Amino acid sequence: MEFIQQYKPWFDESEIEAVVSYMRGGGYLTEFKKTQEFGTSMASYTDAAHCSIYANGTVTLTAALIALGITNKTDEVIVPDYTMIASANAVIMAGATPVFADVERETICIDYESMKNAVTPNTKAIMLVSINGRYPKKLNEILSFCKERKISIVEDAAQSLGCFYNGKHVGTYGDIGSFSFSMPKIITTGQGGALITNNPELYRKVELIKNFGRESAGVDKHIFFGVNFKFTDLQAVIGIEQMKKIPERVVLKKKNYKLLRHLLGNVKEVEFITTGEDVTPWFNDIIVPDVYSLQSYLKEQGIGSRPFYPTLHTQAPYYLHDKHFPNAEFFASHGLWLPSYSQLSIEEIEKIANSIRTFFAGN
Ligand SMILES: Cc1ncc(COP(=O)(O)O)c(C=O)c1O
Numbered sequence: 537m538e539f540i541q542q543y544k545p546w547f548d549e550s551e552i553e554a555v556v557s558y559m560r561g562g563g564y565l566t567e568f569k570k571t572q573e574f575g576t577s578m579a580s581y582t583d584a585a586h587c588s589i590y591a592n593g594t595v596t597l598t599a600a601l602i603a604l605g606i607t608n609k610t611d612e613v614i615v616p617d618y619t620m621i622a623s624a625n626a627v628i629m630a631g632a633t634p635v636f637a638d639v640e641r642e643t644i645c646i647d648y649e650s651m652k653n654a655v656t657p658n659t660k661a662i663m664l665v666s667i668n669g670r671y672p673k674k675l676n677e678i679l680s681f682c683k684e685r686k687i688s689i690v691e692d693a694a695q696s697l698g699c700f701y702n703g704k705h706v707g708t709y710g711d712i713g714s715f716s717f718s719m720p721k722i723i724t725t726g727q728g729g730a731l732i733t734n735n736p737e738l739y740r741k742v743e744l745i746k747n748f749g750r751e752s753a754g755v756d757k758h759i760f761f762g763v764n765f766k767f768t769d770l771q772a773v774i775g776i777e778q779m780k781k782i783p784e785r786v787v788l789k790k791k792n793y794k795l796l797r798h799l800l801g802n803v804k805e806v807e808f809i810t811t812g813e814d815v816t817p818w819f820n821d822i823i824v825p826d827v828y829s830l831q832s833y834l835k836e837q838g839i840g841s842r843p844f845y846p847t848l849h850t851q852a853p854y855y856l857h858d859k860h861f862p863n864a865e866f867f868a869s870h871g872l873w874l875p876s877y878s879q880l881s882i883e884e885i886e887k888i889a890n891s892i893r894t895f896f897a898g899n
Contacts, residue, residue: 537838537883537884537887538838539838539839539840540838540839540840540875540880540884540887540888541840541875541877542720542840542841542842542873542874542875542876543719543720543819543840543875543876543877544719544877545719545724545877546781546785546877546878546879547774547777547778550777550780551773551774551777551778554773554774554776554777555770555773555774557773558570558769558770558773559770563769563770563773564769565768565769565770566766566768566769567589567766567767567768567769567772568769569769570769570772570773570776571589571766571767571768571769571772573772573776574589574767574772574775574776574779575587575588575589575730577776577779578715578730578732578779579732581697581705581779581782582697582705582707582708582713582732583704583705583708584705584707584708584713584732584733584734585733585734585736585739586732586733586734586735586736586739587730587731587732588730588731588739588742588743588746589728589729589730589767589772589775590728590729590730590731590746590765590766590767591727591728591729591746591765591766591767592716592717592718592727592728592729593622593692593694593714593715593716593717593718593728593729593730594622594625594626594629594716594729595626595629595729595746595765596626596714596715596716596729596730596731596742596765597622597623597626597627597663597690597692597714598626598629598630598765599731599742599745599746599765600626600690600711600712600714600731600738600742601613601626601627601630601632601661601690602630602741602745602761603712603738603741603742603745604660604661604688604690604711604712604738606627606630606632606660606661606688607630607631607632608631608632609631609632609633610633610658611631611632611633611658611660611661612632612633612634612635612656612658612659612660613627613632613633613634613635613659613660613661613662613663613690614634614635614636614637614646614651614654614655614659614661614662614663615627615634615635615636615637615662615663615665615848616636616637616638616639616645616646616647616663616665616667616864617636617637617638617639617847617848617849617861617864618639618644618667618844618845618847618848618861618863618864618867618868619663619665619667619692619845619848620694620845621845621848621851621853622692622694623663623665623692624636624663624848624853624854625853626663627663628853632660634663634848634854635654635656635659636654636848636849636854636856636859636861637650637651637653637654637861638650638861638862638863638864639667639861639863639864639867640672640673640674640863641863641866642673642809642810643667643670643671643672643673643809643810644667644668644670644809644863644867644871645664645665645666645667645670645671645672645673646662646664646665646672646678647672647674647863648672648674648677648678648681650861651678651681652681655685655687659685659687660687660688661687661688661689661690662678662682662687662688662689662690663690663692664678664689664690664691664692664709664710665691665692665694666691666692666693666695666696666699666706666707667695668695668809668815668817668818668819668821669695669696669698669699669706669815669816669817669818670699670809670811670812670815671701671706671709675701675709679709688710688711689709689710689711690710690711690712690714691706691707691708691709691710691712691713691714692714693706693707693713693714693715694714694715694716694721694729695716695721695818695819696715696816696818697715697721697722697723697782698722698782698785698786698789698816699814699815699816700814701812701814702814707732708732708734711733711735711738712731712732712733712735712738712742713731713732713733714729714730714731715729715730715731715732716728716729717729717730717775717778720819720876721818722782722785722786722789722816722818722878723775723778723779723781723782723785724774724778725767725771725772725774725775725778726771726774727771728767728771728775741760744759744760744762745760745761745762745763745765746762746763746764746765746766747762747764747766748762748763748764749761749762750762785816785878786816788878788879788880789816789817789876789878790813790816790817792820792876792878792880792885793811793817793820795882795885796820796874796885796888796889799885799886799889799890799893800822800889800892800893803892803893803896804896805824805825805896806822806823806824806892806896807822807823807824808821808822808823809821809823817876818876819842819873819874819876820873820874820875820876821844821871821872821873821874822871822872822874822892823867823870823871823872824870824872825870827843827844827869827870827871827872828843830872830892830895831843831872833891833895834874834888834891834892834895837887837891839874839875839887839888839891840875841872841873841874841875842872842873843871843872843873844867844868844870844871844872844873845868846868847861847864847865847868849861849864850868874888875888
């Protein structure tokens with residue numbers, strides 16, 4: 537069996553034909569009608585009123601904050617200490633200041649109590665990260681708390697395309713939701729991002745921000761601050777084809793995760809995180825006593841894996857030596873992502889589970 541990668545993209549003749557036909561048709565490559573069509577299909581899948589397609593899922597977050605007017609150093613944005621670093625870096629890029637909070641032990645998402653403790657009169661927003669497609673257990677409390685205090689909610693749903701909560705797509709509960717189409721995602725355009733919102737004013741602003749604040753394309757009249765965060769139609773033709781495949785991938789990813797969970801169910805050293813039926817796990821995540829020894833054993837067996845992110849407060853741009861976020865620290869030192877691409881075969885899943893069983897049987 538070939539080496540089982542932790543992630544790989546999935547495309548077939550439909551993407552290849554779409555690119556060839558676009559190129560043969562003399563497309564200008566740059567962002568135009570195909571990007572709009574890709575955005576329309578994202579809006580329709582997530583049932584959002586508006587969607588703006590961006591260059592990646594970091595600048596989407598930056599633009600969302602700029603559109604909300606959160607651009608001063610004194611403006612604070614609460615970010616979970618356990619997330620991909622882009623969630624915090626986007627705050628710095630917008631000109632504001634990230635403030636960290638711990639995550640829940642059950643979901644790895646922002647902890648309500650810790651979030652409340654981080655609130656000051658300068659708190660302007662929270663970055664609600666649906667990590668691995670999950671929402672915090674106390675989502676409703678967080679939503680009401682923020683509504684009462686007029687604290688904006690930017691949803692970092694980079695990992696959550698195909699995930700729902702009470703029938704509504706993740707990313708539609710806050711003011712604006714952000715997605716990523718980088719390679720290790722349920723669908724990919726190589727790089728790419730999207731912002732969805734039901735707020736027409738926010739949509740208007742994010743469309744301006746990604747195009748130098750131009751009132752209309754190609755006309756150099758600038759009515760708002762903006763830079764170049766645009767996409768390309770060359771990528772959009774791939775995105776349009778990938779969007780058609782989401783429903784099938786949602787089913788596959790859920791099935792793969794369930795099978796893995798079942799096969800490892802009685803390995804006492806392996807912990808799985810509570811995962812609702814509406815969640816399509818982005819990565820197959822497990823909690824184990826010693827991440828690095830399991831990772832190297834799996835590599836010897838021809839299986840790729842990846843340790844969870846580090847806590848942000850231990851990283852160079854944010855180093856806070858006197859702070860502790862116990863749950864975030866726990867996950868950063870015990871979490872491992874197993875192979876997670878949608879097209880994993882049953883044989884591959886069995887091999888992964890058997891290797892983990894053997895590892896723990898011998899330790
Ligand atoms: C939670 C989260 N936020 C933001 C990003 C950044 O997205 P991108 O790589 O498209 O810039 C990622 C990327 O994986 C992510 O996982």
